[in-house]
Amino acid sequence: MTEGEALAASSAREDGSRRDGWRMRLAGAALGGVGVLLAASTTVWPTRVFAVQVPEVGDFTKGYEQRIWSWGRQVVYSSDGVLLDGFGGPNPVARLVLLVVVLVLAAASLATWVVVPGRRGELTAAVGLGLALATVTGSVVERVSFDDRSMGPQPGLVEITTTAAWLEVVSVGVLAVTLALMVVPVVLLGPSAALERRVALVLQRLKAPRADAALRADAAPRADAAPGSTHTPSVGFSDDPD
């Protein structure tokens, strides 16, 4: 093999490796994007509903339904479906703005990860994912650790966890996995490289039977050699001085 051919082969292999890296980043970003989308559902739908099904005697509302969003919005409806606007709580706009900004930043950082190779893209994506993960986890922890007793004695109170709340929990898991996939190869460089090599070896062995068959066909002296026999040995024997 001439020097030019060796350089061409080397650059082809480099191109392949770069394409593999791009594919990996794209897969990671897609996974993170799913997490962001799942979290985004909580901006629209409430995550928790408190309903009083059995009204007390003399209660003019005849029961009520309190819908709570992960970002703090609270709306109370009577059991007749009338909005009780006398309810006043903390203004949730600041937290909604924060949630939207953080999710948009996370999506932008994932796009940066795909487009910008190397450490800078990774770090940008890690910041976006970390912010999103902490914000979404914060509201999940807030919901899970909420103590019903703080609402005072309410007979007939039923707590309902909505679908959006479960999507939010799944989002925390997906975002955490994406962040781990990004961070673990950096933090545990040795073990992850060893694992990667082992996986590559296993894949190679899975491909080996096909290569064996092709080689056996090649070993038999035949005028019309098997067409698949040329590409596999060309990798293994190219460096041989013979």
Add this chain to the structure above:
Amino acid sequence: MGTVRDGPAGRWLGPGVAFVAILLVVPSLLSPTWEMSVSDREHGSLLSRQWEWSWGRVRVTGLEGVELRDDWNPIALAVLVVLLVAALVGVAAWASRRVEWGRGAALVTLALLTGRVLTTVADRLGRSLGEVDQGASGLTVRSQMTTAGTLETVAAVVLLVALVLIVATAGLGGRVVELGATQAPGPRSAVGAGEPAGLRPAGEHLASSPVSFDDTGKPDEIRRP
């Protein structure tokens, strides 16, 4: 790499800012960040006081300081403690420069802490926006952010600055490495330029396939009977 990337001042600027930000969050662990008092306008007597911690503890006292309620939120407290400790470890790893992953660890742990702090700060901001006027009922309601709350709000800003510093200096470092790689002669330079600050050793992918073929040992046996 670190010495090339940053000067003596730049080396300590990022970790220093991050460390200050973490310290600013610590008071909110111990002290309430929000305080509300309800008093009778005519007599001026204090009817009730309420303190809220950023991690969810709520303490309410009634007339003459009698404690009416003190609810803790241990899960949220544990989360905050874990995030603070993780951020400290991350920043320490980054400052020591002994480990390659220090910058990444600092960035992730600080981002997590920033997300948590921003949430509570936004919560408190919304609380002050949604102030209920109790003037008509003859009560005076006074609510305010405590010193710990103010420090936590400042911490959110400082944490954001620290994050920007980490990403900005990392980008600079990447460019320096890329420049060095293109100037270096030999076959390794092409790999270095392609992956300016990649996670794998240069040329690892080139080395892997011949090794795996040699391990099987089958092609040689078949070719040389």
